[in-house]
Amino acid sequence: MNEREVETGVVKSGDPIIEIHGMHKWYGDFHVLSDINLEVQPREKIVICGPSGSGKSTLIRCINRLEEHQRGQIIVNGTELTNDIKNIEKVRAEVGMVFQHFNLFPHLTILENLTLGPIWVRKKSKKEAEATAMMYLEKVDIAEQAKKFPGQLSGGQQQRVAIARSLCMYPEVMLFDEPTSALDPEMIKEVLDVMIGLAEEGMTMLVVTHEMGFAKSVADRVMFMDDGEIVEQNRPDLFFDNPQHERTKLFLSQIL
Amino acid sequence: MTELAAVRREQLKPPVVDIGVIGWLHKNLFNTWYNSILTVCMVVVLGLLLPPLFKWAFVDSVWYSSAEACHDIDGACWSVIPHNIRFIIFGFFPEGQEWRPALAMFLLLALVVYSRKRSRWQSSLGCLWAVSLTVMGILMYGGIFGMPVVETSQWSGLPLTLMLSFFGMVAAYPLGIMLAIGRRSRMPAIKSLCIVYIEMIRGVPLISLLFMSSIMFPLFLPEGISINKVLRAQVAIILFTAAYIAEVVRGGLQAMPRGQYEAAESLGLTYNQTLRLIILPQALKIVIPPTVGILLSAFKDTSLVVIIALYDVLKTTKVTLSNPKWTGCSTEAYIFLALLYFVFCYAMSSYSRRLEKELDTSY
Numbered sequence: 001m002n003e004r005e006v007e008t009g010v011v012k013s014g015d016p017i018i019e020i021h022g023m024h025k026w027y028g029d030f031h032v033l034s035d036i037n038l039e040v041q042p043r044e045k046i047v048i049c050g051p052s053g054s055g056k057s058t059l060i061r062c063i064n065r066l067e068e069h070q071r072g073q074i075i076v077n078g079t080e081l082t083n084d085i086k087n088i089e090k091v092r093a094e095v096g097m098v099f100q101h102f103n104l105f106p107h108l109t110i111l112e113n114l115t116l117g118p119i120w121v122r123k124k125s126k127k128e129a130e131a132t133a134m135m136y137l138e139k140v141d142i143a144e145q146a147k148k149f150p151g152q153l154s155g156g157q158q159q160r161v162a163i164a165r166s167l168c169m170y171p172e173v174m175l176f177d178e179p180t181s182a183l184d185p186e187m188i189k190e191v192l193d194v195m196i197g198l199a200e201e202g203m204t205m206l207v208v209t210h211e212m213g214f215a216k217s218v219a220d221r222v223m224f225m226d227d228g229e230i231v232e233q234n235r236p237d238l239f240f241d242n243p244q245h246e247r248t249k250l251f252l253s254q255i256l
Numbered sequence: 257m258t259e260l261a262a263v264r265r266e267q268l269k270p271p272v273v274d275i276g277v278i279g280w281l282h283k284n285l286f287n288t289w290y291n292s293i294l295t296v297c298m299v300v301v302l303g304l305l306l307p308p309l310f311k312w313a314f315v316d317s318v319w320y321s322s323a324e325a326c327h328d329i330d331g332a333c334w335s336v337i338p339h340n341i342r343f344i345i346f347g348f349f350p351e352g353q354e355w356r357p358a359l360a361m362f363l364l365l366a367l368v369v370y371s372r373k374r375s376r377w378q379s380s381l382g383c384l385w386a387v388s389l390t391v392m393g394i395l396m397y398g399g400i401f402g403m404p405v406v407e408t409s410q411w412s413g414l415p416l417t418l419m420l421s422f423f424g425m426v427a428a429y430p431l432g433i434m435l436a437i438g439r440r441s442r443m444p445a446i447k448s449l450c451i452v453y454i455e456m457i458r459g460v461p462l463i464s465l466l467f468m469s470s471i472m473f474p475l476f477l478p479e480g481i482s483i484n485k486v487l488r489a490q491v492a493i494i495l496f497t498a499a500y501i502a503e504v505v506r507g508g509l510q511a512m513p514r515g516q517y518e519a520a521e522s523l524g525l526t527y528n529q530t531l532r533l534i535i536l537p538q539a540l541k542i543v544i545p546p547t548v549g550i551l552l553s554a555f556k557d558t559s560l561v562v563i564i565a566l567y568d569v570l571k572t573t574k575v576t577l578s579n580p581k582w583t584g585c586s587t588e589a590y591i592f593l594a595l596l597y598f599v600f601c602y603a604m605s606s607y608s609r610r611l612e613k614e615l616d617t618s619y
Binding site for chain 2: 064066085089090092093094095096097099101103104105106107116117120121149150151162165166169
């Protein structure tokens with residue numbers, strides 16, 4: 001294995017925004033994540049891929065403590081994740097999360113979905129929160145739907161609202177957990193376009209996805225996980241053209 | 257796309273047998289041969305039953321006659337109601353003071369009707385309620401403004417029924433929600449306390465709770481201290497209803513997808529905010545139908561307070577009928593009472609249906 005190539009694939013600049021050291025996680029007896037070490041630099045875009053059950057979703061869910069890790073260390077923007085609920089809430093406010101099934105709040109309008117976090121967590125005034133919300137709705141090209149309820153929107157529109165909802169919190173990092181997996185094919189593009197725009201603006205992003213086109217064009221680093229381990233990570237061109245591991249090769253041959 | 261399609265394709269009308277009165281009859285009453293037979297049978301049965309009933313209730317009936325006049329007629333003797341309406345409604349409330357409970361009930365009902373619109377649910381409405389409840393209390397008890405004191409033992413009839421059921425529902429609902437949340441708590445002490453409470457209350461009939469509150473409970477109190485009997489019954493009703501509400505609400509909480517918690521938490525909302533802003537509004541909406549069922553039975557179950565010698569509106573009616581003059585008119589009196597209960601229950605359930613529709617955002 002070519003150590004140098006792996007090394008050059010990783011952007012190195014200043015202090016990492018996310019640091020994970022020797023992290024393990026178990027579901028009961030099942031060892032779902034094993035010895036995860038990861039440093040994410042500000043503005044870095046990482047795409048995480050791997051077969052289902054490889055622990056990739058669990059990994060990013062550990063970063064905002066939707067899942068608890070049992071051993072090792074996770075530090076997000078200088079705050080270590082422990083059982084201290086105040087720290088957890090602080091990290092969650094700084095880390096945006098986009099889910100596979102959107103998870104919009106169906107009883108609130110689109111606008112209320114977006115202003116909820118800023119008003120209750122950031123203690124913004126309603127007016128200020130609504131101005132921010134409209135700005136981001138404009139940005140994801142859905143402003144005319146502000147007064148509607150999530151149930152009235154298509155899947156692609158809902159996912160764009162979900163992205164805007166996270167952005168309203170002015171997050172330092174955005175986590176995407178298979179954001180296009182639940183969408184009809186014709187709606188995937190509109191969501192990916194929003195994500196590409198976000199990447200171009202320099203958002204730090206961790207994206208679990210099977211969209212290899214997105215990985216090739218946007219990612220600074222592609223990470224392959226299998227069986228709870230980070231098997232291989234590299235620059236996208238090197239990752240796709242010259243995978244090092246047998247398991248990576250097998251996986252790529254199956255999806256490409 | 258759709259505009260183009262509309263231009264290209266001619267819109268056909270549905271077949272005549274599917275629309276209008278004929279369509280409705282065909283679809284609902286005569287859609288199969290056995291449904292057609294059932295329909296014909298029902299028409300015959302109704303034709304046999306309804307005319308005599310109508311004759312009894314409206315044609316041969318008397319409305320304002322004396323009790324004696326009732327013995328000579330075949331129809332209904334509705335006179336029992338106007339003759340005894342004062343006692344049925346107000347029971348043992350002192351003569352000449354009936355305006356006080358009447359005004360209190362009017363205030364209560366007016367305020368309930370006013371509160372029906374969700375746009376009015378603001379803090380000012382809460383203040384209005386607080387003031388009005390105080391006024392109602394003063395009206396009922398008296399003691400100031402030259403109103404003689406009326407002890408709670410004299411509170412009876414419809415005001416008592418409305419009071420027991422209103423406070424029963426209003427206090428049991430939040431208590432039930434707290435119990436439901438407590439039962440799902442991760443803290444074992446709180447969780448087991450809630451489980452024990454809920455299962456104990458649900459394992460016991462309301463009558464025995466009322467007995468306990470009225471007979472056993474005072475035995476445990478130190479000499480000389482007594483807690484008002486109406487209040488004790490009220491507390492028993494609240495505790496009883498809350499346990500049932502708790503389980504229904506817990507069902508609603510159970511139905512909430514995990515993703516809603518995760519989405520709220522990933523925004524940085526605290527657990528309390530998540531419950532209050534995201535989970536409860538949705539969960540409580542889901543369980544509106546069973547909740548209303550419980551509130552309705554709580555309303556009707558207040559009539560069980562007769563067992564501890566409180567005179568609710570059902571008991572005052574029975575007392576009226578025990579007067580030999582009116583003994584024969586029990587059917588009429590109970591029909592009146594049934595209508596009275598029905599009006600309240602139907603209002604509640606149709607309001608709940610409207611609320612459900614208003615809160616429906618699923619489209």
